[in-house]
Amino acid sequence: MTYLCTPTGPNQKWTYLNLSYKKKHYFPLSPYIKFDTDINWVKKLGKIRVFRCKICRDPYIGEEPPSRCPFCGALGCYFIPAEEWNPSEYIFEMSDISKANLNAALELELSNTAFYLCAMNAAKTNGDEYGYAKFKALKKVENEHANAILKFLKINQPQLKPVPCSKNFEKNTQEGWDREDRAIKAYAKFAKEAPEIQLRQFFESLVEIETDHLELHAENLKK
Ligand SMILES: [Fe+2]
Ligand SMILES: [Fe+2]
Ligand SMILES: [Zn+2]
Structure with a gap:
């Protein structure tokens, strides 16, 4: 057509x-x-199809999988045709170590969501449209990560506790870099510790996504 x-x-x-x-x-x-x-x-244009992201489990419509998931940021290789979706892959006995690590990851994601929300509002107040767009996009992705973790833990999203931030774009970008760096190190460790292949894949994917975010901040910090 x-x-x-x-x-x-x-x-x-x-x-x-x-x-x-x-x-x-x-x-x-x-x-x-x-x-x-x-x-x-x-x-x-070609025909559209329905795909699903194996990391956040959200559906996507397009001719091809996107290069990054528009919801959680996972690489396109984690998309499969929706017809091939197998929900039983997500039903498994969870080890105590993975439960503890998912809870720690949830804390990080909720804190990062609240931080980017603060940074987004600060940029908006300053009339900084780029900063607003960047921090809003990051806030949405981190919130999606929290939601993906909640699906594994089978609990509802707790209330978001406010996190303070600077009024300054560079300072918030530097703190964003520090937060992504902490998340990458934690998730690399959690991936190694996970006995379940699903959680190893999940944490490895989060490492890739947070590395994307880290590189975006690094690019913005270049003088
Ligand atoms: Fe995240
Ligand atoms: Fe991130
Ligand atoms: Zn996704």
């Missing part, structure tokens, strides 16, 4: 178009499209 597509490249702008003619030919589409003077806004 052919859809109108948002183009990439220079000179693009948002415009409201009277698309009654095009609608006949390319329905469905939004009346709001980004377009430029090039003719590259019509593009062939």
Whole structure:
């Protein structure tokens, strides 16, 4: 099927178009499209499918799995077609060490969620749109990690305790880096200690995701 597509490249702008003619030919589409003077806004797209992330278990619709899970940040290799989902993989006897490590991971994730929430609000107050977007995205991902842990522990999300932060983007980015560094070290240890393959995979994936976050902070700290 052919859809109108948002183009990439220079000179693009948002415009409201009277698309009654095009609608006949390319329905469905939004009346709001980004377009430029090039003719590259019509593009062939393939069929969409449903996939599921093995780390946060959320479904995703697209032609292919994304490079990173939009919910938990897991690498695309953790996605499987939804038809192949096997819920019994998540039912297993949990060792005491894994229970303790999941509880420790939950503490970290809830604290990081609350910290990024504070940093997001500080950036918003400063009119810093980039800082707002970055800390909001991180807050959502860390909250998703907490939710994924709660599924293993089969408990409800506890109340988020506020965590203080700075008013300054660089200081919050530095603290974010420190927090990701602590999480990576803890999860690498938890992965090694987990007797259950599911939890080894889960913690290894968290190490990869938090490393992505660490590198993002490091990039922002470069002078
Ligand atoms: Fe996390
Ligand atoms: Fe993180
Ligand atoms: Zn995910």
